[in-house]
Amino acid sequence: MTTPLPIEWDDTVLPFQLDLADVRGRVARLDGVLQQVLSQHAYPPAIEALVAEAVVLTALIGQAIKLRWKLSLQVRGKGAVRIIATDYYGPGANGEPAQIRGWASYDAERFDPEVDAFSQIGEGYFAVLIDQGEGSLPYQGLTSLAGGSLTSCAEAYFAQSEQIATRFALAFGQSQLPGQEMRWRAGGLMLQHMPEASPLAVEPENKAMHESVPGENWTRANVLLDTVETLELIGPKVAPTELLLRLFHEENPRVFFSQPVRFGCTCTPDKVRQTLSIYSAKDIAYMTTPEGIVTADCQFCGAHYRFDPATLGFEALLAPDGSPLPDKSRD
Secondary structure, eight states: OOOOOOOOSSSEEEEEEETTTTEEEEEEEESHHHHHHHTTSOOOHHHHHHHHHHHHHHHHHHHHSOOSSEEEEEEEESSSEEEEEEEEEOOSSTTSOEEEEEEEEEOTTTOOTTSOTGGGTOSEEEEEEEEOOTTSOOEEEEEESOTTSHHHHHHHHIIIIIOOOEEEEEEEEEEOOTTSOOEEEEEEEEEEEOSSOOTTSOOHHHHHHHOOSTTHHHHHHHHHHTTOOHHHHHOSSOOHHHHHHHHHGGGOEEEOOOEEEEEOOOOOHHHHHHHHTTSOHHHHHHHOOTTSOEEEEOTTTOOEEEEOGGGSSTTOSBOTTSOBOOOGGGO
8 A cells, every 4th residue: 555645634535546446435534624614503413413414425525526616515405404505615726725615504493403303304305516617517416315314315316326336434423532622523435436446556467366246346345334433434543544454455445645625615795796686676675774784694604794785786876896887777
């Protein structure tokens, strides 16, 4: 197994490949980024757990895709849990961190903290959206909510929309290290069965000695994945590379450079204005507070925006800097 550059224990995604099994994967360890995502709202613990699961899935899936801009995971339901949304922004350049954010919307009056949170999403869908930025059309893949967890939905998405056999093993929860405060941590493993692992894989004759029945290596990798323990995924003593050796040493695991992940949000006043540009002056007046302003809050990062209503909507009278706009009625 080759030795990667030193990586931090937390907030990284490590790509790897099992050369003798035509399997690729990712190991994610999230700490600070997850804590920042969850600290934006005072969610009940069960909602926090759903968001944590979505965030670690997003980190694993986002890093596995050749992404020029953004991958989004969205869960929408008709139950007490209405929305779970996460975004993964690919790094702008090699060595830069990826950015991730997430939030949830739920009906506090209907939500029962004693009942399984996933079941309270109700009828709805699990979606993966990929936007490669300017000059490309966004992609959206949907699957129904089934299987009892967001993890099961993600596996179904890959099987149905991508035709790629995919497995996840996740762990997340609050923990406390000596001398530190209680905080959220998450870890995850993602495996995908590929037609051929890589042109850099081992020599064909050595690989042939390892193979027998088609699919047997994928089955074996799944059996090994099922043995992973919670403390191996989120505990402080097992590094990602050590975890891979513990699980897959006979499959010749090979790791690549890790991807750091940070909390980040792309909201700006201009983007909020653009969102509100579809509304008429009458609509904007309805949004205006008694103090004569329009306010907007970013659900992802908590940023609070205040606007002059005359600068908003497609019938705006003033530019953002307060200068008069041309009278469109004269055109």
